[in-house]
Amino acid sequence: MPEAIVEYLKKTNQIQLKEDDIGAISRLIYEGLALKYKYVLGKIEDAAEKKIDVVHVTGGGGKNTLLNQFIANALHKKVTAGPEECTATGNLLMQAYGCGHASSLTEIRRIVRDSFQVREYVPEDEAEWNLAYKNFTKYCF
Numbered sequence: 001m002p003e004a005i006v007e008y009l010k011k012t013n014q015i016q017l018k019e020d021d022i023g024a025i026s027r028l029i030y031e032g033l034a035l036k037y038k039y040v041l042g043k044i045e046d047a048a049e050k051k052i053d054v055v056h057v058t059g060g061g062g063k064n065t066l067l068n069q070f071i072a073n074a075l076h077k078k079v080t081a082g083p084e085e086c087t088a089t090g091n092l093l094m095q096a097y098g099c100g101h102a103s104s105l106t107e108i109r110r111i112v113r114d115s116f117q118v119r120e121y122v123p124e125d126e127a128e129w130n131l132a133y134k135n136f137t138k139y140c141f
Contacts, residue, residue: 002019002020002022002025003019005017005025005028005029006018006019006025012139014135014139030066030067030070031070031074031132032136032140033067033070033071034067034070034071034073034074034075035074035132035133035136035140036136036140037055037071037074037075038074038075038133039136039137039141041055041075052077053077053078054077054078054079054080055071055072055075055077055078055079055080056079056080056081057071057079057080057081057082058081058082058083058084058086059084059085059086059087060084061081062081062082062083062084062119063081063084065119068081068119068121069121069124071121072121072122072123072124073123073124073125073126073128073129074129074132074133075123076123076126076129077123078120078121078122078123079120079121080118080119080120080121081118081119081120081121082116082117082118082119083112083115083116083117083118089112089115089116093108093111093112094108096108
C-alpha cells in the first residue's frame with residue numbers, strides 16, 4: 001500500500017514521500033479518512049436538509065485518538081467517541097428495555113453515559129483543515 005500511495009502522489013504532483021516513511025504515510029491516510037468523512041457528511045446533510053452538530057464514533061474506531069481528533073478538525077464539529085463495545089451494550093440495553101428494566105431511550109442513554117467513558121474532541125486548526133479539504137476535493141473527485 002505505501003508504494004501505491006507514493007506513486008499516486010508523484011503522478012499527481014503532490015507532496016513527495018518515501019515508501020518507508022510510515023509515520024507520514026499513516027498521517028496521510030488518517031487525514032484522508034477524516035476528509036472523506038467531511039465529504040460524506042456534507043452529502044448526508046444536503047440530502048436530509050439538516051445540519052448535524054455532533055458526530056458519534058462508536059466501536060473500535062472510538063479508540064483511535066488521532067483519527068477522532070482529525071475527524072473533529074475536518075468536520076468543524078464536536079466528536080464523541082465510545083463506548084467501544086456498543087453492539088453488545090446496545091443489545092443488552094434493548095433487552096433490559098424489553099423486560100421493563102429500562103423505561104425509555106432517555107434512561108438508556110443515561111445508563112450508557114454513567115457506565116462508559118465517552119471522550120470528546122473539539123475542532124482545531126479550522127483554516128488548515130479548510131485548505132486540506134480544498135486540496136482533497138481537487139485530487140480525489
